[in-house]
Amino acid sequence: MNSSLAISLGVALCAAGCGGAGLGADTRADISARMTSAQQPIAACYHAGLKTNRKLGGTMVVAFAAAPDTGQFQDIQVTRDELGDPGVRQCVIDAVGKLKLARPQATRLAISYPIHFAPNP
Amino acid sequence: MRHLLFAALVAAGPGCSLITVQQQPFPPLEIRAERPPPAPPRVVLTASSVAIGEKVQFATGTAEILPVSHGLLDEVAKLLTDNPQIELLQVEGHTDSTGTAALNRRLSQQRAESVMKYLASKGVVAGRMQAKGFGPDKPIADNASDDGREKNRRVEFNILKQGPKKTVVRDE
Numbered sequence: 001m002n003s004s005l006a007i008s009l010g011v012a013l014c015a016a017g018c019g020g021a022g023l024g025a026d027t028r029a030d031i032s033a034r035m036t037s038a039q040q041p042i043a044a045c046y047h048a049g050l051k052t053n054r055k056l057g058g059t060m061v062v063a064f065a066a067a068p069d070t071g072q073f074q075d076i077q078v079t080r081d082e083l084g085d086p087g088v089r090q091c092v093i094d095a096v097g098k099l100k101l102a103r104p105q106a107t108r109l110a111i112s113y114p115i116h117f118a119p120n121p
Numbered sequence: 122m123r124h125l126l127f128a129a130l131v132a133a134g135p136g137c138s139l140i141t142v143q144q145q146p147f148p149p150l151e152i153r154a155e156r157p158p159p160a161p162p163r164v165v166l167t168a169s170s171v172a173i174g175e176k177v178q179f180a181t182g183t184a185e186i187l188p189v190s191h192g193l194l195d196e197v198a199k200l201l202t203d204n205p206q207i208e209l210l211q212v213e214g215h216t217d218s219t220g221t222a223a224l225n226r227r228l229s230q231q232r233a234e235s236v237m238k239y240l241a242s243k244g245v246v247a248g249r250m251q252a253k254g255f256g257p258d259k260p261i262a263d264n265a266s267d268d269g270r271e272k273n274r275r276v277e278f279n280i281l282k283q284g285p286k287k288t289v290v291r292d293e
Contacts, residue, residue: 118152
């Protein structure tokens, strides 16, 4: 709990105090590619949720870090959840937690990524 | 608190060298999935019965309806309310052949009455229903197997009398 608060404070200090260049274009592309690679397992999470609620849909925002050197996605949290299905939420957290950057960076990356869920028409 | 602040400063790092924070939002990842087909109705009106797709569950050895079956019976009640042409419905209780026939007949009668009372509590006119417990007398499967006995323990709704189809007018 304290460590996550410390990291949050650190992120806030860094963002507010130093600015910085943020994520480079290559890194952003890497992150997007990793998230896109998880489309199928995340869709499976969503499909499972649709079985109990056929109207399930909306946006979920996942915040996570990419570890330095390994690029492993970790400390995954859902910061916004319009679906409100605990099973889908946990399933998405598990799916994102299996990802890692193809080109890990030297620094820890703090990322927030929206996922929009909608049933096929 | 000092430790916390120290950790935060370490996390932020000199010149923010330890954490890189995303500056621009990512476009949403679009996830699409097929809606599964709607579940088949649990309660269906046939020419001679109200067929139920799952069993009415009772507490073991008693006529107490388990809450898990309330939704099912609520659907039966709605179907009866929506179909006033069903003038007399027999709520039937059936058991397997385990135990004495007399005890089973009594229990099945009590269970049928319990279901009838529940339906009446949901607005079905009691005069449209009658309860009958058959005990083990009308098996639909072999009592020699667990599966067969499970099938034989059941509640059925058979239509004894019905008139021409009537239109239900609901208040807005």
